[in-house]
Amino acid sequence: MSAVTMSPTMRRLRLSLGQTVIFIILLSLLVLTFVPIVYLAVLALKDNGQIYGRFWSMPNPYRWENFALGWAVIGRSIVNSIITSGSACATTLLLSSLSGYVFARHRFPAKEIIYTGILALLMIPPILTLIPAYVLILNMGLENTYWALILPWTSGGQVFALLLCRSFFATLPEEFFDAARIDGATELQAFWRIAVPLSIPILVTVAVVRLVTTYNQFMWPLVAISSPKRQVVAVALTQFTSEIGVTDIGPRMAAYITASIPLVILFSFGMRQYVRGLTAGGLKA
Amino acid sequence: MTVRLQRWLTAGTLLLACWWAAAPSPVLAQSGEIWSDNLASPITGLAMSADGQRVAVGTRANEVSVRDADGRELWTFTAGNSITGLAWSEDGSRLAISSEDRFLYLLDGETGEELGRTKASRTFNSVAISRDGSLVAGASDDMQVYVMDSRGELLWTDERGLGVSAVSIYGTGDDARVVMGAHDGRLSIFSKTGRQLLTTRLEYDIDALAVSRSGGRILAGTTDGGITLINGANGELVWTAKADSDVTDVAMSADGQILMAQDDRGNVLYLDTDGSIVRQLKPEGEIRQIAVTGDGTRLAFGLADGQVQVLDRMQQSVGLATATRTRNMAITATAGLVALLLAGAILLIVFTTGGRRMWVQHSVGPLNGLAAVWRARFSYLLILPTLLFLLTFNYYPAFSGLYHAFTDWTPSGHSPWVGLENFRFLMSDRFFIASFRNALILVVVSIVKTMTMPLLVAELVFNLKNRYTQYWMRTLFVVPIVLPAVVEILVWNNIYDPSIGLLNEFLELVGKSDWSRVWYGDPKVALSSVLFIGVPWVNAFALLIFYGGLISISDEIIDSSRVDGANVFRRFWNIDLPLLMGQVKLLLILNFINAVQTFELVFLTTGGGPGDATYVPALELYYMAMRMDRMGVASAIGMILFLIILVGTIINMRYVRTATEFEA
Structure with missing residues (x-):
């Protein structure tokens, strides 16, 4: 079936399918790109106990004083x-x-x-x-x-x-x-x-x-x-x-x-x- | 035209000379100081660990103060009488002390806790310790040398029958050797068990000894002012240099490349490896003790007034260069520069048609030309600051680098012409050869990285129909540009961290912990790990360049291609890519230039290791210049990289021209 004879619905469907694929590829690349940045942000708010003890958990409590310590140096x-x-x-x-x-x-x-x-x-x-x-x-x-x-x-x-x-x-x-x-x-x-x-x-x-x-x-x-x-x-x-x-x-x-x-x-x-x-x-x- | 140029350049030269003359002259002696302190009593013992992280200072007032690299006091120790000598094991974990209280002490370098001691019948006058801290030797005024092990057990003594006031130790474990210099000028080497292996004779009393790490070079200072280098393997004299008076202390770096001595008039002498005294320095205050770290990066002086100074050797030695020599150098360099420019101008005039035409047009006589210059003096005045800056900080270093690539350039300011010696040296330098292989890989991979992912993302974003999504996608992909370049590398260091890094933790989480490893430490994966940094390599700058190129492609072309029934891939190959050639060339050349000079990426991650697995030329340049003092070799590396970049750029420029024609 050639593109010219496609019904409008079909064309829209194919278009949106293509768009979705593009979107998913971009999104996964975006996630990968942001991994180091998110990792950086999470570690910045943990203390050593949290990092070594619960590596995969979010900071709890948030150690905002890390920024003060970092700034001091x-x-x-x-x-x-x-x-x-x-x-x-x-x-x-x-x-x-x-x-x-x-x-x-x-x-x-x-x-x-x-x-x-x-x-x-x-x-x-x-x-x-x-x-x-x-x-x-x-x-x-x-x-x-x-x-x-x-x-x-x-x-x-x-x-x-x-x-x-x-x-x-x-x-x-x-x-x-x-x-x-x-x-x-x-x-x-x-x-x-x-x-x-x-x-x-x-x-x-x-x-x-x-x-x-x-x-x-x-x-x-x-x-x-x-x-x-x-x-x-x-x-x-x-x-x-x-x-x-x-x-x-x-x-x-x-x-x-x-x-x-x-x-x-x-x-x-x-x-x-x-x-x-x-x-x-x-x-x- | 030449006359005009000549006048102009002469004026420039004079101005440049004034500029240099007005520049502040280097501060003597104090330059390169890392820290200093005053212990209020004459310094009688001074030692630094091989890496300079530990400094021990002993005073006549019985005190030993142990400092870290920045001069902070870690602990102190008090002996029963004045300190006469100090010695560190290589890693700073053991400190040996000789004192007038007739004891030889061995302490723990971290805590200051005493591990053992040996008593002589009279005062100890010097001390030595092996690199691993397993053997300690002390010379006493009772004419004996005492050798003890790491627990303070006396192993053996040696009765010389004559005074001994210098001992040293090289080697480790059972291969440790004790070197002693006696008052009859006899220099002897003993095995760990006290067997005499070698003896040789100097003409005067030996007062000071220093031994290189391997024991291959022994530096002895004698009471007649002689400074003698002895081949440790056979006891033969290599050379002798003469100081003005008694040599009371000598120091040498672990590789035997950096040699210093001090006489009893407080002069400090710097020697090169051929035995010529490169420099003699008479600082204010009376210097009693000198020390140099094993890696040769730091010096320490102990003074009679209780002052201790720790200096960066490199900066100190260069700082010693007098203002006069600096000016001479600058003027010579400028003259060379002018000569080069003149030669270039003459060549242009003689050999190019444009130059010949210009010559004919302007050859109306020197007066006329000068008048034109004079009329335009205001213009020259306005660009003068720019020119002075560029001549000083860009042209001069560039020519200096090219010139010094053919010299044996050291921080002392000596730079004898050696022809192609530096290049020959590099050809036989394993690290340099390996660095080229790695640089080639880096260049190729970095170009591939920039040409694929950012282009892919740019195309995908460009093909999104929804304007809103398009905008946000583009923006988000560009966000990481706000991280300073080093931060990205440092975060990845953390991701690769073998004990608590994201990558190994992740592998453990998914049950593949046998895949985890020391990413930078395994020679098989180290280079790949470094190259992997920044995955998925959507470089923000390249993305914006490509994206900018795509949106500048006119809609008509894209629409007409669509009407012709071209699918996305055909359009990419036949329309987008050809029209993006300008962007491709730009990124190609920028990437090439940067990749050839790669430094941080390796310096901050693996440091070139393990072995030579990730070595790059810029790293070798840095180490050669800053750690080994071989600035001539470093300049040669710089020159090679410059030529590579030059050739690459010229090739790329040719290529760009064909692309523009193609585009038109």
Whole structure:
């Protein structure tokens, strides 16, 4: 029987059958995906007695104090992460919007050579620069300081940010800037009053991508920061065991959840920008 | 054009030099400090366990204070008189103490409980203990060496007839060997039972001894300021270095790679394995005792004023580099960079048509070019901060890494050119070879993971008719992205936990407990376990990319395919997939680049083990640089990975171009 001759009822039935199959497959994949997250949440609310004694039961009573214990250990490193990621992101935005503007709207000798030189950095994987950058930081006497994270992160983020900013600024119509010039605006005023407000969406994109990337950074802080007081949360979480002791599973899991909160906040409004940013950066590269 | 470029680069170089000159100079001596404390009495004994987790400090005021890795006091012990020496068994479970109260003590390292003691007729001046804690030796001023077992039973004594002030022990159990250095310069090795196995003669009194873990290297400090390395197998002298005055203490890491000595003027000397004094440091305060952990990661100093400092050796030694040398290095590197850029520019001009055209267009004379640069000075000024950042933190490390791949780069700052030696070394490094096999598997599997599940889910979600369900499905699949990357790995560590992990508990629940195992510890399943992390691998980012691609396919194409009677699978193959090639290429390259550099996934789970079952190149790079001090080798690994990524990217770029043509 061909599809054309199927009765409407049959077609609807077949359609809904297909839809049900799709739905069931998706649902089971969803369940699998969420297993670790649910497991994490359940363990975070149990104490060791509950975990070892009644592994499969729900927390009873709920041990909310695990979160307080977890926070006591990694609270400081979350703050460290926010400070370093935040400062690096802000500086990146400032510098790369400025130079993106210059590269998009100014004409000067060797412009394209310099720009190509900057873009070439996209080909340099972080693993190549890890050890030399570490020695550089040591020689500057900056090891174990926030600067050891902020400066390289600021620098590294600029390549990608510059790429996005330049291509965005290049799309802005020349008339805006001509008008500003006629009204007597200086170049910096034109940048600050016209280009920046118009480019808020792209700047938010850059900010979200940079914040997420630096917040998740593991290897560089592991190498550059040795003091627990200055350590960022991604590394601090992995060193948790030695702090409280292997036995306290609950507070550890609670700390993992707490460490996700900044990302939850960031993604709750910046998910679209994040994906757009990574896609644009990747395709251009 | 070259002139312009040259002027511009010169200016950049000068600015860069100023930048470096203005950078804070490294703090001397204090850098790399992990903890320090003052015990108010001169430090006369200092020892660290092999892993640095236990530190014992003995003072002239009869006290022994045992600390953990962070300097917290665990317990104390009081002897009848000043402490003269301390020694840890390898795991820190036994501590041997020599004291002027004429006793040699053996204590439990955890509790401080006394396990045994031996008495001499005069004071003990030094002590040693075997790795397993089964044998303790002490040298006494009564010219005898006393050797006791783990219960304090005296096994034998040795009458030298001459003063002995240095003992050491290597080996374990019945294979333990006692090494002693006497005042006549004689160095002897005894078996556990007291049989003399080997003797050799130095020219001056031996005051200090250190032995590598295998006993292959013996470092002796003599009263004439000599620091001598002796081959423990045959007693032959390997080399001798000279300090300014009496050598009172020597220290060596377990592998014999890290060598230190200290003279009675308070100088600390760092030696390389060829016997040259790499550095001499005269810290403030008089250093009386030095110690280094077996793995060589930490140093400890005990001072005459009662101060104890425990330092990160790596950071301390690099921190010692003077500001001058840093500047020289930076300037040399910058000059090299400029030369490279210039060479590149010249090559471009000579060999490419575009470059030649540019040269002709701009060859109106240097004055004109300079004038153009001057007119555009404001533009240069605005991009200057960006350029300075990139030159300092991106370009310089990249070139430094490529350069140092051909040198024997150590934290001391020495980097002699060794050509391809590092690469040759890597080719014979079992772990490195294994790491490549694993990296290949990781790359392939990670690409397969990203290309299948997210695409499948994207297609399924896209094919849902109900808008509402579609929205929620997409959203829920993306939710896990809010977990920091390390948290996902750590949660999976917990799932795989052999004693209380979800996986083994689940297997027990369904009656398959014979399937359960130590997932990371079994060489057969370790790599698969690591690869299995994140099942069902619906990567949120890839899902959104694919989904975004699908919704951008115009409805008309889909409708027309439906009219043509194409079923879902035909549509997928003939329409969706070709139109998604851009997304496929993007994810392909991003995944490839990330997978080649895999580090956390292995570092946080198996640490590369068991054996080399899960070793990856980035892990070897990290260990080489941070644990072994072989930064040259680490740079060589970095360079190899860089080249692999470069080749992969170029291949992918070619491929992308054909895909775009196909799409158009």
